[in-house]
Amino acid sequence: MSALVVENLSVVFGRFRALDALSLAVDAGEVRAVIGPNGAGKTTLLDVISGITKPRSGRVMFGDTLDLTRRSETEIARAGVRRKFQKPSVFPALTVRENLDIGCGTAMVPRLRAARIAEVLAETGLDPREDALAGSLAHGEKQWLEIGMVLASDPKIILLDEPVAGLSDSETERTAALIHALRRPDRAILVIEHDMVFVEAIADRVTVLHEGRTLYEGGMQGARADARVIEVFLGR
Ligand SMILES: Nc1ncnc2c1ncn2[C@@H]1O[C@H](COP(=O)(O)OP(=O)(O)OP(=O)(O)O)[C@@H](O)[C@H]1O
Ligand SMILES: [Mg+2]
Incomplete structure (x- = not known):
């Protein structure tokens, strides 16, 4: 079953077509890597899915009824589509725990937050660092x-833009293990990366983008x- 269906998506900046009638479907439970040369349109695709960029045409269906191209960034995040940006954007003057509290969002009730934060600290292996300022963390x-x-x-949908850029080999391996641990039958994970060893380790399928179009899709x-x-x- 598809978790996310991108249909005929075109994004135009001036006279430049960043995405050109792009279609792709990501299954629930799948880890999909989007790869391709610089400027291929990878980040633009995530910008459309997360509501930052509105396309010239096409749609992005999340489930049967929700067209994300017609929703705001806030509505999309609330619906369960969350994104990690290409540049790390944590709050440096807040602690790890405080950052995770922000990540819980405004909708989660207070009594669930502490338990959720503890789970995420364990999953990410950041529990020894929970009181450290985010600005003091290693990359x-x-x-x-x-x-x-x-x-x-x-x-339900996790979008990761270059999660291992600038990481050492051992940090990259740890990130691959983390992404494996995040897999769930009701969740789809879309990862943009340039590190092909990492991509091979995590992805069920890859979509190769070139000039805003799919050049290849498969293993x-x-x-x-x-x-x-x-x-x-x-x-x-
Ligand atoms: N807001 C914008 N205005 C004009 N052009 C843009 C804008 N955003 C992106 N572009 C252009 O669209 C093309 C696709 O950019 P995008 O960031 O999606 O590439 P990418 O595949 O993520 O590349 P990289 O691997 O370098 O991150 C690039 O040529 C870029 O310069
Ligand atoms: Mg990019």
């Missing part, structure tokens, strides 16, 4: 905290063997 820990903030509200092994993918992306 990898900041990335995990931001994933934790996304996770705190228990989202990572197939992507590595695809002549067009090698030409525009993997061969570089």
